[in-house]
Amino acid sequence: MSEEIVFIISAVIVLVGALGVVLSRNPVHSALFLIQTLMGVALLFLIEDAHFLAAVQVVVYAGAIVILFLFVIMLLGVDKAEELGIDPIGGQRELALVVGASIAALTIVTVGWSVDGATGSAPASAENALDNGLTDIERIGRVLFTDYAFGFEITAALLTIAVIGAVVLTRSIRREDVLADLEPASLELPSLAPAGANDEDTPHDGDSGNSGAEVSSEGNRES
């Protein structure tokens, strides 16, 4: 009984949020309504004893993704008024209506007429159901550190690499500029010697110093 009450309440939260996303004029409000919807879904997960999923729902969707949305909205300019009367792609509203109606119809048919529920018969591995005294968080923890330990550790490497790559790709300064920043501190400054005077007799180390310095002066000229 109590489960049903919670379900009804969270369903209302979800639906109101969903409507709010579509109906609000201000995109920031839409994003906030989206958080409400996602929180409601997290509640639904909680009723099903899926604690881990609920937490992930909050952390990833509400915490990260919606914040990203807000970020983009702010970057694009939250103040710009959107003229909703204009249809940028011809017929898209009609199309959306048809597609939406079809999906709705499909859902109703699936839920209403399917033989053994929308999700099929009993889960394929019934013996794995949550009845051996462990919560789902514990079970996920166990699986992560036993069966999937290798993959889990490798994922750490994957994320690190993704960060490194993202930094490299988004950094806009030239590598030569970095060199220029570094080299003068440790090696002779180019202004002390006339350009090219030491080119012939500088030892191996000075070589890179000189080239770095030359590039740096070029870089300065450009900037």
Add this chain to the structure above:
Amino acid sequence: MLAALAAEVGDFVRPPIDWHAAAPELTLLAFGVLLTLMDIVWLERGRKWAPALASIGLLATMVPIITLAVDGADRSMFGGAFVVDKYALIMKAVFILAGYIVVLISSNYISEGDYWENEYYGLLLSSILGMILMASARDLITIFIALELLSIPAYMLATWRKRDLKSNEAGLKYYLMGVFASAILLYGMSLLYGASGTTLLVDLNESISASDSPSAIVVMGIIFVIVGFAFKVSAVPFHTWAPDTYEGAPTPVTAFLSVASKAAGFVALMNMLFVGFIGRDDVYEPMIFALAAVSMTVGNLIALRQTNIVRMLAYSGVAQAGYMLAPLAVASDVPDSALAATVSYLVIYAVMNLGAFAVVIAVARKTRSAEIDDYRGLFHYAPGLTVAMTIFLFALAGIPPLGGWWAKFRIMGAVIEANTVSGVVLGVFVAVNSVIALYYYARIGAKMWADEAPDGDLTPVRVPASLKSALVLTVAATIVFGVLPGLVGDVTKVSLLAGVGG
């Protein structure tokens, strides 16, 4: 507090870990970390050591691979999600050696251009890490993580020439298509997991191949998984990213993508097919058949019209993927031969294609271009490169006694050995396509040997030492594989998955 926690999880037992089996991955990971740390500690001053350290890392990784091979025992960890057997070791060795050659052909290209060097090698190593992990992965999740680990660095490497719009296009296209493919793949995997309740391929196989006819969800799952990998191996009609990406990416990266990344896709596909789907050939064989036949034909026909050698090699790579797919379409009839054929082809293809790209890089050092017309008269100013390129092109075309010929022979042998109509049809497809392919390979040969150099410019091409050693290695391997095919034949013969697939 901690004690309470410890009590609560007291029955937790650390899974047994065979450190020897995981040693190749751990070694490579350690060197990748070392490269990154070097960058942080020494900043840009460490850059000249980066290629050397990367090479050492790759060669060091060969040590545990060799000790494992000498040991010879099949090892399995995490309930069978991570398996080290002959097949896995061979593929690991291929990835490592291909990676080593890529480092050799990269070092001058990257240091002379305006690129971030340490990160380049770091990402290269991590992509190779994903590949060698893929060779051992026998579980949906491990396969997916390995796939992402090898793909994500590759996306970034493709766009390494940051200020070149073509490179940006290359990276973006590759990334979008790759992510799209990953999503489809993941969807397929989740369907399969839903149908079987397990991520282990062996258990998955037991579950899905039990019934006479597959359920709809299994069919969908298999199709999506194959489509996902078809993107990775650039099979038609999922090849559209390849030519643009290959053309725009830095050429050493292109070589890496066309060889190692493609091979990794095949390894994953073979793991799935031979371990996961083997009893469900009624679902995947018609699909692989179509992919193979269409890939080789379309790839070759489009390659005929290319004027840029990298694009031509891209389309020829599409066709080659078709050849490699062909034995997989008869995998249920002759599993051993089919696997051995595709693995042989992968090994030999890696060598000859890397070699061809090494020549492209060397020639571009002088001509600054990859247009086929700029290869006119190459013989008159770079006879060594011309000979090497001719060897690679003829090997790709499958002319005996070069390596590619043996590879093609294995492919044809496997499809015909199946003794089915579809097998023989595929054999005929391969035969006809090798002739089409010969046309564009021979055309380049004719341009290099028979024509005069443009503008009569006969200044020689200066080939740096590392590039030269890459060329020597690949030429030697291409010839040896052709003359003494027993070498690769014997190795791939014993590397059957049957023992793993159960």
Add this chain to the structure above:
Amino acid sequence: MTSLLASETAAVSFPVLTAMVLTPFLGALLLLVLPNNRPEYFKQVAFLVSALTAAMTAWVMVEFDKAHAATFQFVDQYEWIETLGISWALGLDGISLWLVVLTGALFPIVILAIDAEHSPKPYYAWILVLEAGCMGVFLALDLFAFFVFFEIVLVPMYFLIGQWGHGERAYAATKFFIYTMMGSALMLVGIISTAVITANTTGNDLTFGLIELAESQALGQTAARWIFLSFALAFAVKVPIFPLHTWLPDAHTNAPTAGSVILAGVMLKLGTYGFLRFGIYLFPEAAVYFAPFLVALGTIGILYGAIAATMQRDLKRLVAYSSVAHLGFIVIGTFALNTEGIEGGLLQMVNHGVSTGALFLLVGMIYERRHTREISKLGGLQKPAPMLAGVFMVVMLSSIGLPGLNGFVGEFLTLIGAFAAHRWWAVVAASGVIIAALYLLWAYQRVFHGPAEGDNATMPDLTVREGLTMVPFLVAIVFMGVYPKPVLERMEPAVDALVAHVETHVEDFDEPVADIAHHVELEDLADLGTDTHGEEDGEHG
């Protein structure tokens, strides 16, 4: 049919056949490592290597046991790729003997007679690789090895045409390459199918050994026919049989002289030899089934080649088209499927190699002097160059098939065989002999007779070196025309065995016997027929 099985012959310990294949190849490698500063050595080294090969060929010819000509002799067999039943198996019997001798003899002459126009090092290296490949094709007793050699020969020829050729050389080289590859690609499917199906049917291990496959005859009728077609396509392109001949005139016209000589002398035989050694031997039933079709194509080829040759303005192209006609004779002889026909075809292969090879060499000499091959621009060459004209005359008459010269014996045997098997096609084919006389004599007349004007009047005659290189051709032409017995008696047992093999394995097939006494009266060629009949009797006796 044990007679065809490989048997150990008189204590051959030195693997002479392997050496014959590998010597030119190693010679090519040796050339590559020679220093560039003494280019005159390249030709000498190449000549010595090919002469060494020729010496081994001569030794094999002398040691050849003609009493057991039907068995493979000097057999070298080593495991190559054990897991797939592939071995390096070489052997020689009466069918391949003379082609091997031809190959061994032709290459030193070609190397000696013609200087490289430029870049001598790769030029001679490619020629030696070509020699190794041709030797390999004629000697291979393993389908895998055979296919490898069959393909290898394309590469040096591609480069010889592409780099040292004239005119549209890149086009001609690529066309040659693609055409021949097109044929052989499907043959690979056929080869693998043969091995796989045989292994499946007999339950033995997979093998690519020619003898094992041919003797087991495990293919079903339909499969054998399809596979025969895949082989036939490869060989038909190589021969070439009409309508697959279009690459030949281009390749010949644009090839350097050495390329033309080798192409005509040796490489075209790879196809006809393939029909005998692989087509008929492996698939006797299919060969019988398709024989009328191939005889028809051969006859069309004879007429087409002859008519096309008549209309050529380029001397080299004319000789190229005459090759198409000559090879038509070989094809109809081969697919007469009786001893006379096959023997005639085989002899004609050697004859064509000698006479057309010599013709191309002579045309090359004329081109070197006059820098044109247009018949209309030549004329009256007899006066400034009587030696050249004389040699040309003899070679040309041999090509026409004048009795007393080698061409006659082969052509006549061929026609006898074909007449017994496919009478009307043979009658039509015989008219090709007449047209051949027409176009060759007409060409001779236009080139050598009449007044010599301009550059023609001052054309130098044969040099001593050129004259010497022509001597072996003339000797062969006359010797084989007057006394073909040593050649024929060495091939006959092998040919008989092949025909018997066909008879054993094909139900209701009997060798179409040439009842000469009866048919000859009906034929215009009656008087010629009795001549050779006598000759044949002699050799049987």
